[in-house]
Amino acid sequence: MSLRASILKTFHTSMWNKAGAVVILVFILPIICEKGPSATRSNSINKLNGHGKIEDFTSSPQIVGCGACRMREEIKRRSLEVIKANLLKKMGFQTAPNVTGRVLPQVPSHILAMVEQGYTTGMQSDEPLFRTGPSIIEEEDDYHAKTEKVLSFAQPYPRLRHSWRGHDILHFTLSDNLLKYYVGNATLFVYVKGVERRPLPSFHLEVFKVYKNSDHPDSPGMVRIASKRVTQPLGRGDWVKIDITVMVSEWFKSSRDNYGFILNGTVNGRKVIVTENTYDGGSKVPFTEITTTGAKRRARRNVALICDDKMNEPLCCRYPLTVNFYELGMEFVIAPKSYEANYCAGECPPVTLQDYPHTHLLRMASPNSVAPCCTPRKVSAISMLYYDNFDNVIYGSLSGMVVDRCGCL
Numbered sequence: 504m505s506l507r508a509s510i511l512k513t514f515h516t517s518m519w520n521k522a523g524a525v526v527i528l529v530f531i532l533p534i535i536c537e538k539g540p541s542a543t544r545s546n547s548i549n550k551l552n553g554h555g556k557i558e559d560f561t562s563s564p565q566i567v568g569c570g571a572c573r574m575r576e577e578i579k580r581r582s583l584e585v586i587k588a589n590l591l592k593k594m595g596f597q598t599a600p601n602v603t604g605r606v607l608p609q610v611p612s613h614i615l616a617m618v619e620q621g622y623t624t625g626m627q628s629d630e631p632l633f634r635t636g637p638s639i640i641e642e643e644d645d646y647h648a649k650t651e652k653v654l655s656f657a658q659p660y661p662r663l664r665h666s667w668r669g670h671d672i673l674h675f676t677l678s679d680n681l682l683k684y685y686v687g688n689a690t691l692f693v694y695v696k697g698v699e700r701r702p703l704p705s706f707h708l709e710v711f712k713v714y715k716n717s718d719h720p721d722s723p724g725m726v727r728i729a730s731k732r733v734t735q736p737l738g739r740g741d742w743v744k745i746d747i748t749v750m751v752s753e754w755f756k757s758s759r760d761n762y763g764f765i766l767n768g769t770v771n772g773r774k775v776i777v778t779e780n781t782y783d784g785g786s787k788v789p790f791t792e793i794t795t796t797g798a799k800r801r802a803r804r805n806v807a808l809i810c811d812d813k814m815n816e817p818l819c820c821r822y823p824l825t826v827n828f829y830e831l832g833m834e835f836v837i838a839p840k841s842y843e844a845n846y847c848a849g850e851c852p853p854v855t856l857q858d859y860p861h862t863h864l865l866r867m868a869s870p871n872s873v874a875p876c877c878t879p880r881k882v883s884a885i886s887m888l889y890y891d892n893f894d895n896v897i898y899g900s901l902s903g904m905v906v907d908r909c910g911c912l
Contacts, residue, residue: 575812575848579824582846586904587831593901595680600835600892608656609786610837610888610896617652617898618838618888649884653681653793654896658780660713660763671778672713672723674763675754675791676893682755684795689751690744693766694777694787695733697740704770705734708743711765712750725765733768735775740787751793809908810849819849819877821909837888837896847909851875880910 591599660674693708711725728750733743747764754761766789768776777787810820824846828836851874882903889897 575822578846578848582824582844583826583831586826586844587833590833590901590904593904594889594891594897594899595678596892599833600890602835602890605894606785607890608654608788608790608894608896610654614652614654614792614888614896614898615838618886649797649902650681650684650795650897650899651886652898653677653791653795654898655791655793656894657778657789657791670711670765670767672763672765673778673789674761675751676895677754677758677761678891678893678895679758680891681793681795681895681897682758684755684797686748686752686755687794687796689746689748689791689793691729691747691789691791692742692744693768693789694782695735695740695743695768696775696777697736697738699737701737703734703737705732706768706770706775707731708733708745708776709767710745710747710750711767712753713762713764714760715762723762728764735770740777747791751791817850819847819851819909819911821845821847821906835890837890839885839887842885842905844904845906847877847879847906849877849909851877851911875911877909878912879906879908880912881906881908883907 591597655675655677657673657675660672691710695708698704708731709727710729712728713723713725716722716724729745729747731743731745750764766776766778768774777783778789780788782788810816810822812822814820822845824844825841826844827841828834829840853874883905884900884902885904886898886900891897
């Protein structure tokens with residue numbers, strides 16, 4: 504059975520046996536196909552200009568021989584520009600955060616392991632690199648980065664006295680991009696100083712939420728929201744975890760009520776917890792690990808083909824494209840250092856339209872319309888770990904940044 508016949512049979516079986524209307528969904532992807540007036544189109548790469556509109560990069564009537572190699576190299580170069588612009592926009596940045604010369608907080612090893620494990624177990628793509636053939640898949644129909652975890656490091660609260668009744672008022676700076684999510688869990692990590700000999704003393708680690716006192720604006724109030732009995736460790740010290748989900752959830756609901764928090768932990772009147780950023784070079788400052796949740800997105804189905812970059816294939820195919828964040832000037836990305844984004848290139852002659860039922864229907868309904876072009880038909884997300892402008896460590900999933908399959912649209 505031919506490739507086209509196999510695809511057509513697959514679509515007839517999965518879609519045309521179901522009653523109901525056919526809905527055509529169009530994705531806005533990192534590489535967008537913009538149809539022009541020409542009768543035949545190969546591939547079109549687009550870029551956001553300064554006015555927020557899409558600019559067409561390339562358009563050629565044919566891609567054959569050495570000309571195909573040159574065209575694909577040009578598509579690669581311009582695709583990298585589009586990918587960088589989309590990455591920054593999905594992260595909520597107008598420009599890349601400048602981390603040069605800044606003392607950045609140390610990322611815990613278990614967070615780094617999450618990204619590395621996700622990358623090696625196939626989170627970036629669920630398909631082999633160069634397998635061709637028909638298949639039906641589902642993909643997420645959303646755009647912006649989906650933040651999954653946030654590491655926010657405590658800082659002195661800027662608008663209140665840093666010390667109040669002998670306690671430091673600490674604060675987590677949370678951007679608007681983070682506050683749009685729901686809080687699934689929030690854990691506070693506090694470093695407890697150790698002792699040199701036994702017996703090991705114990706104490707109550709307390710977390711107080713600071714609120715604005717309407718009667719006395721210069722004297723804030725506080726309410727205890729968490730308490731945990733802790734035994735001082737033997738040796739240098741160790742991290743202690745305490746749940747602060749309720750407090751952080753309230754801040755996510757109303758950021759204006761985020762007046763910070765106070766930590767208390769003493770043994771015989773001596774503070775045994777670290778709250779200042781000057782202790783041990785700032786490596787023991789309290790931080791919170793926030794797990795966010797959000798609404799699930801709707802899914803859709805699609806079909807496409809995949810090719811090797813070394814093949815001299817004139818038809819629409821997916822080709823490999825490696826994105827190196829350092830080379831793109833995105834040093835604020837912690838992990839991964841690079842990923843496979845892929846891109847689409849090739850011709851969409853009329854004979855191939857039967858392989859794509861939706862496009863074929865549109866062509867039959869409007870025979871005088873512009874010809875389809877090669878564009879992503881299935882995309883997937885990448886998981887990334889990066890710093891924001893407030894030195895928070897963000898672990899999130901950016902949808903639509905990996906082209907898994909290409910097709911004519």
